[in-house]
Structure formats: C-alpha cells, structure tokens
Amino acid sequence: MTNVYLIRLNSPIGRLELVADDEAITSLSIERDGILPHDAEAERPNAVLEAARVQLIEYFAGQRLEFDVPVRLTGTPFQLAVWAELERLHWGEATSYGSLAAAVGRPGASRAIGGAVGANPVPIIVGCHRVLATDGRITGYSGGEGVPTKLWLLGHEQIGFAA
Template sequence: MTDVYLIRLESPIGRLELVADGEALTSLSIERAGTLPHDGVAERTCPVLELAAQQLTEYFTGTRTSFDLPVRPTGTAFQQAVWGELARLGWGEATSYGALAAAVGRPGAARAIGGAVGANPLPIIVGCHRVLAGDGRITGYSGGNGIPTKLWLLGHEQIGFAA
C-alpha cells in the first residue's frame, strides 16, 4: 500500500477505516465481525483523511447532514453512474432500486443496480444505506454487520421503511 493513506476511527456502528490517495478519499470500510480490511497496516494520515474523520464524527453526532469531501471511487462506468445518483440523495431521503435503474437509463435492471449499490466503496458518504425495495422494505446491506448497520443508519437519518 504505497502512496496510500489510512486512518481508523470509532463510530456507533463499529470502527471505520478510511483510505485516501493523498488528494481524495478512495474507500470507507465499516468493521465486520471485529475486523477491517487493512487491520495489519499502520495508520498514515493526510489532510483529506483528517477532514473526512471530522465530518464523519459530526455526522454521527447529528451536527452534519451532508459531506463536502473530495472522493475518488473506483468502479465501472455503470457503477460510477449508480454511485453518482446515490450521491444526489440527501440526509433523510430514500430511493428504490427501480428508481435508481430508471435514473441511470437502465429500467428493469434493479438486480444489477443492487450489485452496484453493494459495491459502493464509500458507504455513508455516498449513501447506499438510503436504498430500499420498491415497497419500502429493507432487502440487505453489505456494509458493516449488514442489516443491523443499515437499520442504525436509517434510524439516525429518520428514514422510514416498511417492515
């Protein structure tokens, strides 16, 4: 991991691991079963990581409802399009897989949308927790401990969902 910067911070949903290239945030991982992807790697900070840590802390305390960070997620053109739509969602807003599919010009591709949402390298900052089934149900979450993590994030933003 040369030219990679990394820090970890505590949060209400478990430890977070933030990775940057020195200019932009490239990934955010939520602890799963007590581990993070780069647990064995020493922390090495940079200004963008310090800013991200500050903004995430403010988000978790409820004093921040949007992020103003340089980000550089890596993915296919399709994934980038889906993540771009997710980034448009604000605090407390939700969408469906079908609505995302329509927004990126792929109506009927809700399953592919689900794959792109699940591959989001910047959860919380690019709010993939805000995606629900067409009937408002929670269908899954790949970050942290899965659905319990998503439930916490939805509750934090006061986003309603169907049981």
Template sequence: MTTTHVIRVDSPVGRIEVVANDTAITALAIECDGALPHDGLPESEVPVLAEARRQLDEYFSGARIAFDLPLELRGTPFQRDVWRELRRLDWGEAISYGALATAVGRPGSARAIGGAVGANPVPIIIGCHRVLASDGRITGYSGGQGVPTKMWLLGHERIGFAA
C-alpha cells in the same frame, strides 16, 4: 506509485476505516466481526483523512447531513453512474432500486442496480443505505454487520422502512 493512507474512526456502527491517496478518499469500510480490511496498516494523518474524520464525527453526532470530501472511485461506468445518482440523495431521503434504475437510464435493471449499490466503495459518504425495495423493505446491506448496520443508519437519518 500512489501511497495508501488509512485512518480509523470509532462510530456507533463500529470502527470505520477510511482509505485515501494523497489527495482523495478511495475507500471506506465498516468493521465486520471485529476486523477491518487494512487493520495491519498504521494510521497516517494526511489532510484529506483529517477532514474525513471530522466530517464522519459530525455526521454521527447529528451535526452534518452532507459530506464534502474529494473522492477518487474506481468502478465501471455503470457503477459510477449509480454512485453519482446516490450522491444526489439528501440526508433522510430514500429511493427504491427500481427508481434508481430509472434515474440512471436503465429501467427494469433493479438487480444490476443492487450489484452497483453493493459495490459502493465509500458507504455512508455515498449513502447506499438509503436504497430500499419498492415496498420500503430492507433487502440487504454489505457494510459492517449487514442489515443491523443499515437499520441504524436509516434510523439515524429518520428514514422509515417496512419490517
């Protein structure tokens, strides 16, 4: 049986909860309406979570542009392909749903791509906020307070978007 470890980090987009097993990050949630999924669990300091805290603090301070954390993500093969492609995006770089669909070998499947992007278990670490509509518009965001959270993250990385 795997032990679940949790830490919480204060950030400009609200509290962030990072979940890990003994060796890898398994989930990240951004506070929504004052709540996090595991608010009832006590925090535990394991090395992988201490490193996640450090890297998140650096990201929000502007000192880090890429995350280097062990991840253990559960999803369908299609979702994992999408998340792997998202990891290739650099800080400050955006992609459209259509271009992402083409990159994973599924041209014309932008709607399915949207579902996989929205199911990303580790937003921010895997920059799903970097996905925009083909005309540069923000079409939604499942983390934190939704679109305002995505707008903040895009602004932090100096990624332009259409209103």
C-alpha cells in the same frame, strides 16, 4: 506512484477505516466481526482523511447533514452512474432500486443496480444505505454487520421503511 493513506475511527456502528490518496477518499470500510481490511497496517493520516474524520464524527453526532470531502470512486461505467445517483441523495432521503435503474437509463435492471449499490467503495459518505426496495422494505446491506448496520443508519437519518 500515488501515495496511500489510512486512518481508523470509532463510530456507533463499529470501527471505520478510511483510505485515501493525496487528494480524495478512495474507500471506507465498516468493521465486520471485529475486523477491518487493513487492521495489520499502521495509520498514515493526511489532510483529506483528517477532514473526513471530523465530518464523520459530526455526522454520527447529528451535527452534519452532508459531506464535502473529495471522493474518488473507481468502477465500471454502470457502477459510476449508479454511485453518481447515490451522491445526489441528501440526509433523510431514500430511493428505490427501481428508481435508480430508471435514473441511469436501465429500467428493469434492479438486480444489477443492487450489485452496484453493494459494491459502493465509500458507504455512508456516498449514501448507499438510503436505497430500499420499491415497497420500502430493507433488502440487505453489505457494510458492517449487514442489515443491523443499515437499520442504525436509517434510524439516525430518520428514514422510514416498511417492516
């Protein structure tokens, strides 16, 4: 049986909750309406989570441009392909749903791409906030308080978008 570890930390976009196994981060949740998925559980830190905490604090302070903590993503083959493309994006880079669809060999599947992006279990570290509509508009965000959270992350990384 795999051990499960948990930490929380404050951030400019609300409290964050990270879950990990013995070797990798498995989820990151951004507070929504003051609630996190495992609020009732006690924190159980481990070395992976402590490293992630430090890296996230550095990211929010503008001192870290990329994450190097191990992440274990679990999903369908399609989701994994989309998330692998998200992992290729760097600080300040954006892509579109259409470009992601082409990159995973599914041109025209922008709506399915949106579903996969929205299901990303490790936002921020796997930068799903960096995905915009083809015309540069913000079409939504499933983390935290939604679009306001995405706006903050885009502004933090100085990523331009269309109004």
